[in-house]
Amino acid sequence: MRKLSKTTVNNLITYGIVIFAYILVQILLATGSLSSLLEGLLVPLCTYVILAVSLNLTVGVLGELSLGHAGFMCVGAFSSAFFSVSMQEAIASDGLRFFLALLVGAVCAGLFGILIGIPVLRLRGDYLAIVTLAFGEIIKNIINAMYVGRDSSGFHFSMKDTTSLGMAEDGQVILKGPQGITGTPGDSNFTIGVILVLITVFIVLNLVHSRAGRAIMAIRDNRIAAESVGINITKYKMMAFAISAALAGVAGVLYAHNLSSLTATSRNFGYNQSIMILVFVVLGGMGNIRGSIISAVVLTLLPEMIRGVGDYRMLIYSVVLIAMMIFNWSPKIKNWREAHPLLKRRKRGEEA
Amino acid sequence: MKKAVSMFLALALMAASLTACGSNENGGNNQQSAGTEGEAGETFFIGGIGPETGENSIYGLAVRNGAQIAVDEINEAGGINGYQIAYDFQDDEGDAEKAINAYNTLKDWGMQMLMGAVTTTPSVAVADKTAEDGMLQITPSGSSLDCVKNDNVFQVCFTDPNQGIESAKYVGEAGLAQKVAVIYNSQDSYSSGIAEAFIAEAENQPFEVVVSEAFTNDTKTDFTVQLQKARDAGADMVFLPIYYQEASLILQQADSMGYDPLFCGGDGMDGILGVDNFDTSLAEGMILLTPFIADAEDELTQNFVTEYQERYDEVPNQFAADAYDAIYIFKAAIEQANVTPDMSVEEIGTALKAAMTEITVDGLTGEGMTWEAGGTVNKTPRAVKIVDGAYQEM
Numbered sequence: 001m002r003k004l005s006k007t008t009v010n011n012l013i014t015y016g017i018v019i020f021a022y023i024l025v026q027i028l029l030a031t032g033s034l035s036s037l038l039e040g041l042l043v044p045l046c047t048y049v050i051l052a053v054s055l056n057l058t059v060g061v062l063g064e065l066s067l068g069h070a071g072f073m074c075v076g077a078f079s080s081a082f083f084s085v086s087m088q089e090a091i092a093s094d095g096l097r098f099f100l101a102l103l104v105g106a107v108c109a110g111l112f113g114i115l116i117g118i119p120v121l122r123l124r125g126d127y128l129a130i131v132t133l134a135f136g137e138i139i140k141n142i143i144n145a146m147y148v149g150r151d152s153s154g155f156h157f158s159m160k161d162t163t164s165l166g167m168a169e170d171g172q173v174i175l176k177g178p179q180g181i182t183g184t185p186g187d188s189n190f191t192i193g194v195i196l197v198l199i200t201v202f203i204v205l206n207l208v209h210s211r212a213g214r215a216i217m218a219i220r221d222n223r224i225a226a227e228s229v230g231i232n233i234t235k236y237k238m239m240a241f242a243i244s245a246a247l248a249g250v251a252g253v254l255y256a257h258n259l260s261s262l263t264a265t266s267r268n269f270g271y272n273q274s275i276m277i278l279v280f281v282v283l284g285g286m287g288n289i290r291g292s293i294i295s296a297v298v299l300t301l302l303p304e305m306i307r308g309v310g311d312y313r314m315l316i317y318s319v320v321l322i323a324m325m326i327f328n329w330s331p332k333i334k335n336w337r338e339a340h341p342l343l344k345r346r347k348r349g350e351e352a
Numbered sequence: 353m354k355k356a357v358s359m360f361l362a363l364a365l366m367a368a369s370l371t372a373c374g375s376n377e378n379g380g381n382n383q384q385s386a387g388t389e390g391e392a393g394e395t396f397f398i399g400g401i402g403p404e405t406g407e408n409s410i411y412g413l414a415v416r417n418g419a420q421i422a423v424d425e426i427n428e429a430g431g432i433n434g435y436q437i438a439y440d441f442q443d444d445e446g447d448a449e450k451a452i453n454a455y456n457t458l459k460d461w462g463m464q465m466l467m468g469a470v471t472t473t474p475s476v477a478v479a480d481k482t483a484e485d486g487m488l489q490i491t492p493s494g495s496s497l498d499c500v501k502n503d504n505v506f507q508v509c510f511t512d513p514n515q516g517i518e519s520a521k522y523v524g525e526a527g528l529a530q531k532v533a534v535i536y537n538s539q540d541s542y543s544s545g546i547a548e549a550f551i552a553e554a555e556n557q558p559f560e561v562v563v564s565e566a567f568t569n570d571t572k573t574d575f576t577v578q579l580q581k582a583r584d585a586g587a588d589m590v591f592l593p594i595y596y597q598e599a600s601l602i603l604q605q606a607d608s609m610g611y612d613p614l615f616c617g618g619d620g621m622d623g624i625l626g627v628d629n630f631d632t633s634l635a636e637g638m639i640l641l642t643p644f645i646a647d648a649e650d651e652l653t654q655n656f657v658t659e660y661q662e663r664y665d666e667v668p669n670q671f672a673a674d675a676y677d678a679i680y681i682f683k684a685a686i687e688q689a690n691v692t693p694d695m696s697v698e699e700i701g702t703a704l705k706a707a708m709t710e711i712t713v714d715g716l717t718g719e720g721m722t723w724e725a726g727g728t729v730n731k732t733p734r735a736v737k738i739v740d741g742a743y744q745e746m
Contacts, residue, residue, distance in 0.1 A: 040456035144539050179541040182498045259448045261476035267447040314405050
C-alpha cells in the first residue's frame with residue numbers, strides 16, 4: 001500500500017471529525033440524551049460551518065477580504081425559499097424539491113458572486129471588501145422592497161405593496177416585502193446538513209490541493225510573480241470567489257428550510273452576520289478549514305450554552321470571544337505558548 | 353495541533369463559566385430575570401420568548417417585566433386552582449433562529465405553555481414548533497396574520513390588518529379628514545402591515561389616501577421629504593402606523609416646516625409623551641388608536657402602572673400590558689379547562705386550545721376579550737386624544 005501523503009492524512013482527519021461528530025450526535029439522539037436546545041441547534045451549526053468554510057476559501061485561500069458573505073447567504077435563502085414555496089404543489093417529493101432548491105440557491109448566489117467579481121476582481125486592493133459590504137446591505141433592502149405573488153395567470157411583481165400586485169382572488173403572495181416568505185417547508189435536517197458540510201469541505205479541500213488551488217494561492221502570496229509565470233489572475237480569482245459565494249448560497253438554503261419564516265433583517269443577513277462569519281474564519285485560522293469548522297461550532301454554541309446567566313449573556317459572550325482571539329493570535333501569547341512546557345508543540349507544518 | 357489545544361482550553365473556560373452560571377441561577381433569584389423554581393407536577397411552567405438584547409429589546413424587556421408582575425400577583429393570591437406558576441423568559445434577539453433556540457431551552461426547562469414571541473418573525477418560526485409539540489402559545493404582541501395560522505396560537509393584540517382596517521373605519525366614521533397621507537416603515541412588518549390594510553380599506557371610506565410614503569430603518573431620521581409630499585398633496589391628516597420614536601421626529605420636523613395637519617397613530621404610538629427632550633405640545637390634538645393607556649383611570653391599570661413603576665422605574669407601554677394580560681388569559685383558560693400540571697404538554701395544549709374560545713377576559717388592553725378559533729382576539733379599539741400633554745379618552 002502506498003504511503004498516504006501528509007495532506008491526505010490531514011484532510012482525512014478533517015472529514016473524520018465531521019463524521020465522528022455526526023455519529024456521536026446520532027447515538028445521543030437514539031438514546032435520547034440530547035437536550036432539545038442542542039437538537040434544535042444541529043441544523044444551524046451545519047449552516048454556520050458551511051458559511052465559515054466557504055468564506056475561508058475567499059479570505060484564507062484567495063486572500064481577498066469579503067464583508068458580504070451574509071448577502072450571498074441571503075440570496076441563496078430567498079431564491080430557494082421562493083422556489084420551494086411556489087413549487088410546493090407542483091413537486092410532491094420533498095427530497096427532489098429540496099435538491100432542486102439547493103441547486104437554485106447555489107446557482108443564484110454563485111451568479112451574484114460572478115456579477116460582483118467581474119468588475120471588482122480585476123482590481124488590486126481592498127475593493128472587494130468595499131463592494132461586498134455594499135452588496136450585503138443592498139440585497140437586503142432590495143428583498144425588503146420586493147413583492148411577488150402568484151395566481152392563475154402567472155407571477156406578479158411589484159416594488160410598492162401587495163395591493164398593487166393586482167392579483168386575482170385565488171392569488172397567493174409569496175414574497176411580502178419586509179414580511180418576507182412564510183410557510184417554507186421544513187426540509188432541512190441534520191443528516192442533510194452534515195452531507196452538505198462534507199460536500200463543502202470536499203469541494204474546498206480538493207480545490208485547494210488542485211492545480212487551480214495552487215494558482216489561487218500563488219496569487220495570494222505574490223500577484224506579480226504569479227502573473228509573470230502566466231497565471232490568469234482574474235480567472236482564478238473569479239473561480240474561488242464564485243465557488244465561495246455558491247457555497248454560501250447552499251448555507252442559505254439550509255437556513256431557509258429550517259425555519260418557517262424568512263425575513264431579511266439586519267439581524268440574520270446584515271453586516272453583523274457577515275462579520276460574525278469572518279470572526280469564525282479568523283479565529284479558526286485563515287486557510288485552515290478544520291479550524292473554521294471548529295470555531296464555527298464553538299462560537300455558535302457559546303451564546304446558547306450561557307443562557308443561564310440571563311442579562312449578562314451577551315457581555316460574557318463578547319468577553320470570551322475577545323479572550324479566545326487574544327489567546328489564539330496575540331504574538332506575545334503565542335510566544336508564551338511556545339515556551340510553555342505543557343503547550344509546547346513541534347513546529348507545525350502546513351495545516352489545511 | 354496548537355490550535356486544537358487552544359480550542360480545548362477555550363472549551364474548558366466555557367465549561368467553567370457554565371457551572372458557575374448554573375449555581376448562580378439556582379441560588380440568587382433576582383426580580384429581574386425570572387426563572388422561578390418549581391417542582392414538576394405541582395407547578396405550571398410558563399415560558400416567555402422575546403428580545404432582551406438588540407434593537408427591539410425595549411419591547412422584549414417590557415413583556416418580560418409585565419408578565420413577571422402578573423405571575424407574582426397570581427402566585428401571591430394562591431396560584432391557579434392552587435397551583436403556583438413558574439416563569440422563565442429567554443432572549444431571542446428578535447431573530448427567528450435564536451427564537452427556536454430559546455424555545456428549545458425553555459422546553460428543556462419543562463415549559464408547558466408559551467407566552468411569545470414578542471416580535472412577529474420569531475413568533476411565526478416558533479409557532480411551527482409549538483404546533484409540533486401541541487403546546488398552547490399566546491403571543492402578546494406578534495401581530496401579523498401569519499402568527500396565528502396554526503390553531504394552537506392566540507394573540508393578545510390586534511392583527512396588523514385588523515388594526516389598519518379599524519383605523520380607516522374610525523377615521524371615516526368620525527369624519528376626521530378628507531385627504532390622508534400615510535407615512536410608514538417599509539422594513540417593519542408591523543408598520544407596513546397596518547399601512548397596507550389602511551390604504552386598502554380607505555377605498556370604502558369617505559376619505560382619500562393622497563400620499564403613501566415609506567421610509568426604512570436606515571432613513572428614519574429625516575422625514576422632511578415625506579412631509580413635504582404630504583403637504584403638497586394637501587393632506588389634512590397624516591396617519592402614522594409606526595413606533596413613537598420615529599413619530600416624535602416627524603412631529604418635530606412637521607412643526608419646523610410649519611405644517612400642521614391632524615396626526616393619527618396606532619398602538620405603537622403609545623409612549624410618545626415619554627420621549628426624552630420631546631416638546632409634548634407638538635403632540636397636542638394627536639389621535640391614537642391604542643388598546644392600553646398608562647394614564648387610564650380604572651383601578652386595574654392604575655395598580656399595574658404603580659407596581660411597574662415601583663419595580664422597574666419606568667412607565668409601562670402597551671407591550672407590558674399585553675404580556676400582563678397574556679398571563680391572566682393563561683389563568684382563565686386553565687381554570688376553564690381545569691387542567692393540572694401533571695398532565696403532558698400535549699394534553700394541556702389540547703384542553704386549553706378548546707378553552708380559549710370559551711373564555712372572556714377583562715384585562716388592561718380591553719374589556720370582554722374573546723377569541724376566535726383562528727386565534728385572533730375580539731376587543732374594541734380605544735381612541736384617545738392628547739389634550740394638555742395627557743391622554744384623554746374620546
